[in-house]
Amino acid sequence: MKVKHITIIGLGLIGGSLGLALKKQCGEALKVTGVDHDQETLELAVQRGAVDYSTNDWKRGVEQADIIFLCTPVLQIIPIVEQILPYVKVGGILTDVGSTKGFLAEKLLYMMPSGVHYVSGHPMTGIERSGIMAADRGLFKDKWYILIPEASTSPEAVEIISQTLTWTGARITTMDLYDHDQCAAIISHIPHVVAAALVNLLGKYPALEESFKLVGGGFRDTTRIASSNADMWADICLTNSQPITQSLLQLKELLDEMIQAVEKADRPAIHHFFKRAKVRRDILIEETDSHVV
Amino acid sequence: MKVKHITIIGLGLIGGSLGLALKKQCGEALKVTGVDHDQETLELAVQRGAVDYSTNDWKRGVEQADIIFLCTPVLQIIPIVEQILPYVKVGGILTDVGSTKGFLAEKLLYMMPSGVHYVSGHPMTGIERSGIMAADRGLFKDKWYILIPEASTSPEAVEIISQTLTWTGARITTMDLYDHDQCAAIISHIPHVVAAALVNLLGKYPALEESFKLVGGGFRDTTRIASSNADMWADICLTNSQPITQSLLQLKELLDEMIQAVEKADRPAIHHFFKRAKVRRDILIEETDSHVV
Secondary structure: OOOOOOEEEEOOHHHHHHHHHHHHHHHHHHHEEEEEEOOHHHHHHHHHOOEEEOOOOOHHOOOOEEEEEEOOOOHHHHHHHHHHHHOOOOOOEEEOOOOOOOOHHHHHHHHHHHHHHEEEEEEEOOOOOOOHOOOOOOOOOOEEEEEEEOOOHHHHHHHHHHHHHHHOOEEEEOOOHHHHHHHHHHHHHHHHHHHHHHHHHHHHHHOOOHHHHHOHHHHHHHHHHHHHHHHHHHEEEEEHHHHHHHHHHHHHHHHHHHHHHHHOHHHHHHHHHHHHHOOOHHHHHHHHHOOOO | OOOOEEEEOOOHHHHHHHHHHHHHHHHHHOEEEEOOOOOHHHHHHOOOOOOOEEEHHHHHHHHHEEEEHHHHHHHHHHHHHHHHOOOOOOOOOOEOOOOOOHHHHHHHHHHOOOOEEEEEEEEOOOOOOOOOHHHOOOOOOEEEEEEEEOOOOHHHHHHHHHHHOOOOOOOOEEHHHHHHHHHHHHHHHHHHHHHHHHHHHHHOHHHHHHHHOOOHHHHHHHHHHHHHHHHHHHHHHHHHHHHHHHHHHHHHHHHHHHHHHHHOOOHHHHHHHHHHHHHHHHHHHHHHHOOOO
């Protein structure tokens, strides 16, 4: 199949950036339609060149699409798929960009009618801003985009999605569903919860409110992702609850380790806590950077 | 007093950057001497132009100094002050850059002989790298530098230190000792512990080691400060133990709040947790930025 028409549902940061990247790479050879419930977003997406045409009508939005990217918050995806399935053409492929996959993948795979495919995906990108005005055609460049094929997923559909995504500059890889959700909890979801908790900790000290304006780069970076979209993150927590609560309990154990070491003035234990983190992070970042082409 | 000669003890990131900033601003009008125990550091500090002259000899290092900046890890400061006090000239001012002040300030104020002053200070700056090669003459520019005068601190000495520090481009402010240590725990020390804990959490999942290379910008930023110097941070935890353990216990309560909300699938509670963090952080960062000249 030659991909000629793509529809993006949900023209926020990810959907908008995807449209900008695809149009930049493919120009007139690819038609991109955008669907959103917000009228201003529909207009801005066309103005910014993220889509050729935009609509809030499901039928007109999806009926010609070879691929439909579902880019809304996670909990909106299944209700939307129920709405659009009657209009998806035979051979069409649905794929989503949600951060939690177990919750969606099973349901969606079983919902697909004959001749319509679903491929589960997750771009490891994102910034704390959201909305069409934050969209950036370089958002995917050199970032990992994970595809999560299951036993019943069409290998041909995976190949088509993979090929299409290379147009965004992303690095494509595949991953097991269970591993993905556990890994996403540890390297993305827990850091978001913790960043929010660090900011909420300030609320326990109203008398120091003025002094908090002295925050330096450390606090700023550590809590950057606490400025993310609250709706999106509520959905993520609800749909990846078991890995998230498990890892939060483990994180609490690590904090207990430090509390006990500090209370006992156990310098070797405190030093080891910081040292093993530094060694692991320095190696991880070096390995990650060396993967960038 | 006109400041003509400054000595910096400890030529790491902060000491080295201070020397570079002062020499850049004052040139030949200010003599800067560096003291360190490491021979290579002494040579590099001169080569980089952070100091005019360097030595590992206490007497030669400090005897001419109008101001002595103590820039070593916190636990080394008091033993060093004991060593150098016999050689400090009358009218000389000692000041330190340690991140925890209660531990030091009381002891140091009482150690000062007649005619020698101590001013407690803390630059709210720093990066995860350390050592003289990471030093940067712009490190202090537009960053807060907190002075913490106590009842027995000489106001004239505070004024001289404040005036000298303006040469680095820092924004000078003063703060109460107790407030400083509590505030530093919340906006600096706890984020460092948490960043290290987030990295150490990866160690609980050896089977996912390969997948962790997919880390995106969120994890990278949130844990950046986990690559900091372990020795320095061990000292900080030991010397600010009460505010740190108190705030870590509060942070654990906040994580419990989230665990319970996720287990109960309580979307309003999860949303509120993220939303109040986003609102608070966005306001805080806006106010902080608006203070930059």
